[in-house]
Amino acid sequence: xxxVLLQTSGLGKAYGNFHAVNGVDLCVRAGTIxxxxxxxxxxxxxxxxxxxxxxxxxxxKILFDGQDITHRPAHKRVSIGMARSxxxxxxxxxxxxxxxxxxxxQGRDGARALTFWRPTEARRQHLxxxxxxxxxxxxxxxxxxxxxxxxxxxxxxxxxxxxxxxKPKLLLLDEPTSGMGIDDIPLxxxxxxxxxKEHTVMLIEHNMSIVMSISDTITVMSRGxxxxxxPPAVVRQDERVRSAYLGEEG
Amino acid sequence: xxxxxxxxxxRGTTLLAVAAVVLMPVILPSPTxxxxxxxxxxxxxxxxxxxGYTGLLSFGQGVFFGAGSYCSALVMIHxxxxxxxxxxxxxxxxxxxxxxxxxxxxxxxxxxxVMLTLSFSQMAYFVAYTMSSxxxxxxxxxxxxxPPVSVLGFELLSLASPLVFYxxxxxxxxxxxxxxxRVIHSPFGxxxxxxxxxxxxxxxxxxxxxxxKVLAFVLSGAITGLAxxxxxxxxxxxxxxxxxxxxxxxxxxxxxxxxxxxxxxxLLGAGSIVLLGDVLSALWPRxxxxxxxxxxxxxxxxRGGLWGGLLDLKNRLxxxxxxxxxxxxxxDAAQ
Ligand SMILES: Nc1ncnc2c1ncn2[C@@H]1O[C@H](COP(=O)(O)OP(=O)(O)O)[C@@H](O)[C@H]1O
Ligand SMILES: [Mg+2]
Numbered sequence: 144x145x146x147v148l149l150q151t152s153g154l155g156k157a158y159g160n161f162h163a164v165n166g167v168d169l170c171v172r173a174g175t176i177x178x179x180x181x182x183x184x185x186x187x188x189x190x191x192x193x194x195x196x197x198x199x200x201x202x203x204k205i206l207f208d209g210q211d212i213t214h215r216p217a218h219k220r221v222s223i224g225m226a227r228s229x230x231x232x233x234x235x236x237x238x239x240x241x242x243x244x245x246x247x248x249q250g251r252d253g254a255r256a257l258t259f260w261r262p263t264e265a266r267r268q269h270l271x272x273x274x275x276x277x278x279x280x281x282x283x284x285x286x287x288x289x290x291x292x293x294x295x296x297x298x299x300x301x302x303x304x305x306x307x308x309x310k311p312k313l314l315l316l317d318e319p320t321s322g323m324g325i326d327d328i329p330l331x332x333x334x335x336x337x338x339x340k341e342h343t344v345m346l347i348e349h350n351m352s353i354v355m356s357i358s359d360t361i362t363v364m365s366r367g368x369x370x371x372x373x374p375p376a377v378v379r380q381d382e383r384v385r386s387a388y389l390g391e392e393g
Numbered sequence: 394x395x396x397x398x399x400x401x402x403x404r405g406t407t408l409l410a411v412a413a414v415v416l417m418p419v420i421l422p423s424p425t426x427x428x429x430x431x432x433x434x435x436x437x438x439x440x441x442x443x444x445g446y447t448g449l450l451s452f453g454q455g456v457f458f459g460a461g462s463y464c465s466a467l468v469m470i471h472x473x474x475x476x477x478x479x480x481x482x483x484x485x486x487x488x489x490x491x492x493x494x495x496x497x498x499x500x501x502x503x504x505x506x507v508m509l510t511l512s513f514s515q516m517a518y519f520v521a522y523t524m525s526s527x528x529x530x531x532x533x534x535x536x537x538x539x540p541p542v543s544v545l546g547f548e549l550l551s552l553a554s555p556l557v558f559y560x561x562x563x564x565x566x567x568x569x570x571x572x573x574x575r576v577i578h579s580p581f582g583x584x585x586x587x588x589x590x591x592x593x594x595x596x597x598x599x600x601x602x603x604x605x606k607v608l609a610f611v612l613s614g615a616i617t618g619l620a621x622x623x624x625x626x627x628x629x630x631x632x633x634x635x636x637x638x639x640x641x642x643x644x645x646x647x648x649x650x651x652x653x654x655x656x657x658x659x660l661l662g663a664g665s666i667v668l669l670g671d672v673l674s675a676l677w678p679r680x681x682x683x684x685x686x687x688x689x690x691x692x693x694x695x696r697g698g699l700w701g702g703l704l705d706l707k708n709r710l711x712x713x714x715x716x717x718x719x720x721x722x723x724x725d726a727a728q
Pocket of ligand 2: 187189230
């Protein structure tokens with residue numbers, strides 16, 4: 144059993160009387176790919192927002208790497224090793240692919256980017272990270288293309304690349320394949336599987352063949368709560384899950 | 394590309410700015426008019442840091458301008474401050490008011506942010522109006538001196554001649570111009586553009602966007618305060634209108650007409666509007682109506698402002714031998 148990287152206890156997010164996330168106890172072990180599935184509106188994205196600090200949880204606690212980060216703002220979770228991609232593509236549309244990645248790498252150092260008297264290129268390390276990630280994503284030829292001019296599939300890949308630039312311990316990917324054409328999906332699947340070798344990955348995903356093939360642990364959510372949790376083989380066999388989500392697959 | 398070599402802040406548009414500064418007193422009817430253009434170009438450039446690079450539409454610019462004018466004038470009148478200490482007071486006054494207004498206003502975004510800067514602008518005007526024993530109220534602050542350039546009490550150069558004063562302002566303008574280019578091409582400047590493009594993503598990759606916005610305000614306020622102080626020296630007088638909402642509007646209009654996201658555009662915007670005002674106000678008292686029309690025309694037909702229009706024209710006339718750059722927008726932004 145490997146060590147625990149992320150743990151939540153009784154995590155909740157309420158919008159008025161509506162509990163989008165309701166008493167979630169989650170345990171993500173270091174070095175695993177941990178996938179969250181569940182129908183639309185189950186609260187998966189809201190759970191991610193709470194983990195990354197985008198939203199403030201209304202109850203419960205989040206422990207990351209042994210620290211209580213429940214009330215830490217989003218930007219302060221990057222330097223301790225969290226990075227995310229968004230379900231709805233969120234890039235610097237008019238800036239080049241390389242500049243998008245460089246800015247993401249520079250963000251890891253947070254307030255050190257306040258230096259307004261130094262030239263950008265004095266911080267070589269950020270460009271080097273950007274170039275490494277470009278190569279890794281196989282997008283070096285597109286380095287100077289504005290992010291907004293990329294195909295949807297490549298924008299999704301860049302979305303994951305932005306998270307990689309933060310050199311995270313925990314990579315949170317919210318539906319990386321959403322809206323991708325059938326031809327681009329294998330590319331993303333192999334990218335995630337490869338990332339899983341070096342990072343701890345939390346993944347929200349709808350595509351069941353991806354989920355079943357790459358996950359170490361699957362958490363099934365429904366109405367803001369955890370329905371079932373376990374390795375793919377167990378989740379696949381669970382009656383409640385079968386009836387709810389895997390019906391067509393048998 | 395954002396990766397401009399270090400030395401290039403001394404070349405390119407900086408050379409154009411030097412050329413403009415040298416030519417202006419030769420072409421224009423008076424050095425005083427040229428000086429006024431440079432002073433408003435400083436203010437527009439500062440407003441551009443917020444509007445063009447950070448995406449913040451601030452109506453606080455007139456407050457920073459007025460604070461710079463009043464504070465530098467007051468320390469010269471009452472405490473006999475010399476030229477450089479008085480300018481420093483103007484810069485600090487602008488930076489401090491910008492810090493306070495910026496830090497409060499950026500707690501909201503979008504239209505609410507704009508409304509907050511508007512409210513602060515109104516408040517500052519009424520403060521200046523009611524404190525008439527200090528500011529002179531409606532009459533303005535009279536008899537502002539123009540001390541000579543001096544070092545350790547030794548007088549080096551009198552600024553009484555309009556042309557010499559122009560030279561002094563021109564040197565300051567160029568220094569600020571180069572410094573502003575350095576800021577834009579710094580890690581800080583590139584982060585401001587990131588915030589303009591997508592603030593949510595900027596904070597997700599680790600930036601405390603509020604810190605960056607506040608610092609942008611402080612830098613903008615410092616430059617605007619300097620412009621205000623120079624304006625007091627130019628007029629030997631601080632009119633109450635310096636701190637009116639109309640001054641903020643004026644500065645914003647110059648920024649937009651010149652072209653947001655380009656520093657040379659701010660010089661162009663300030664130049665055309667100061668000149669237009671000078672020529673037309675003699676002929677037709679309702680000339681500000683034309684200003685409104687010009688603004689509408691630029692917003693509707695010339696998104697890059699006058700500077701953007703000139704760049705387009707140049708690209709059309711001189712077919713560049715290179716293939717078109719995919720990231721032209723950013724190249725323009727990096728001018
Ligand atoms: N800002 C909000 N205000 C009110 N309700 C919200 C808000 N954000 C999300 N919700 C609701 O919370 C529920 C969970 O949404 P979400 O986390 O996006 O689900 P999922 O990602 O699993 O599809 C949905 O019913 C959604 O309508
Ligand atoms: Mg979702």
